[in-house]
Amino acid sequence: MTQGTDGDRDTDGNRGTGARRSRDPDALRARAGVHGDPRKDQHFLVDDRVLDRLPGYLRTAADHVLEIGAGTGALTDRLLALGRVTAVERDPDLAAFLREEFADEVAAGRLTVLEGDALAVDLPDFDASVSNLPYGPSSELAFRLLPLGRPLVLTFQREFAERMAAGPGDDDYGRLSVAANHYADVELVETIPPEAFDPQPAVESAVVRTTPRDPAYDVPSSDFFLQFLKAVFTQRRKTMRNAVRNTAHISGLGDPEAVVAAADEDVMSARAGELPPEAFADLATLAWEVGEPS
Structure with missing residues (x-):
């Protein structure tokens, strides 16, 4: 100081x-x-x-x-x-x-x-x-x-x-x-x-x-994006594949398996602490499009 x-x-x-x-x-x-x-x-x-x-x-x-x-x-x-x-x-x-x-x-x-x-x-x-x-x-x-x-x-x-x-x-x-x-x-x-x-x-x-500043990415809904983050980071030691599957009750996804199937394999194999914000934005956008969020 x-x-x-x-x-x-x-x-x-x-x-x-x-x-x-x-x-x-x-x-x-x-x-x-x-x-x-x-x-x-x-x-x-x-x-x-x-x-x-x-x-x-x-x-x-x-x-x-x-x-x-x-x-x-x-x-x-x-x-x-x-x-x-x-x-x-x-x-x-x-x-x-x-x-x-x-x-x-x-x-x-x-x-x-x-x-x-x-x-x-x-x-x-x-x-x-x-x-x-x-x-x-x-x-x-x-x-x-x-x-x-x-x-x-x-x-x-x-x-x-x-x-x-x-x-x-x-x-x-x-x-x-x-x-x-x-x-x-x-x-x-x-x-x-x-x-x-x-x-x-x-x-x-x-x-x-x-x-x-505006983020360097687009998301369909800031509220959903932040809720999705909350969900997957509750299992930050799991791969994103398992984090998405196991936290649908938090993220509100009706079909987490569709997200896992459509997402990039490298992203699904990573852990939350390894991904930059842009990757979360892309994944949240995909989840919004195919995961049937409530």
Whole structure:
């Protein structure tokens, strides 16, 4: 991790960053009167250097940034330097604190605090998302955001991030890798040690940057493609021939034998972890055409 200095702090516990003073994460937690609770999936990012770097991982300008899991607003404060921010926070007390702490920004229309579960609330139209995601629902949150086609900078458990960014043949390559690659180019741009959070999690974290793009292949249905991936990767140690046959109850295929008979022998003899996304797309298309999906 890149090292830096914490800078000078003013009497309110804010850190000087040139012309702009960013709010100190420890001072924010003190004003909010919270300490984090792992049972609630609350691990506050408190390392100034990491917080300062996260907005910079965006490669494009973003007039409206979505933040999921705003907590006490340490990252929110940095994102406000980019433009307008919508901060989603499910904890009612923290949402109320954000509205009070950032009252000027809320009044000016620069910040909207959206209280609720990010998996359930109606998300606004936004240009990009920079978020320190809660660990528990991170997969569901990622796949709520990825189909929207916006640049994302998201923190995950390191293991999850490595699986997202893995390529064919890598030990971490799997359904998550192919599904994420369906929507975007995925890069792991920084690892974060437990000491950067309070309370400290039991695992390392990592920052993933996704750049949206159309896939290099066509599929008849994205929903079917993702369901087909889910099915065959449940038997990743089997040949694709057996994986297709054994998982029709998951993929919804009415005639998996027709798929096996029509598919390329080299593909059917391979295992899921060996095939590139394009091969899965071709096979899913074939399954859609001859496998009688429900």
